[in-house]
Amino acid sequence: MSAKRSYHSPLREQAAVQTRERIMDCAAELFAERGYGRVTVADIAAAAGVSPKTVFASVGSKSDLLDRIVDRGVGASGHEEAVRRILGENTPAAVLDVLASGTRAGNETHFRVHQVIHKALPVHENGEALWRRATEAYREALAAAARRLHRLTPRPVLTEQETADALWFWFGPSSWRTLVVDNGWSWPAAEAFLRRTAAATLYAGSSGDADSGGGPGPGSGGDAGSGGR
Incomplete structure (x- = not known):
């Protein structure tokens, strides 16, 4: 007896992917607005226009959704x-410029995920693991930046x-x-302040080129905090 042929439908697979993405988008929006603990699978299903059974079949539990x-x-x-x-920059000032602009872009663009x-964290069954999962690559990038700064001249006054x-x-x-959420700063103002503060501390007393200049104050650069909300 011959084995049954498996049926492959690209259209069905595409529809499944779109459904999964819609469920995740709706879940992220609800988690960011209400908080993870106040959202049910039924809420997510209703927002996505599917049944709770479809949510479980497509993505999994609420915890699975958060992980995804x-x-x-x-x-x-x-x-x-x-x-x-x-790693391609050759001056401390350029490294700090990349750090300030890059971390701002990441936090501003993915503000909703950070809100989620x-x-x-306060209500998740394993908040410590969630935080580690969310920030491990972020911390590794900053550690790489620290190593790079300590291979350039002048070196920071702190250890690696x-x-x-820091x-x-x-x-x-x-x-x-x-700065942005709690105190209403604009994203450009926060970027300039953090970059300036980092340079002033890491290169205190140095005559090097780590500080590329000033920047906008908290009241400039557009509506405070509007870039991420």
């Missing part, structure tokens, strides 16, 4: 390209590990959130 949203955000963050750019993570930690303090998601 985070993974999609990490994959689209461009951290690998940012590291390549950092921020609101999920201290520099990596770059996370300045350019990690918490600082962007504090």
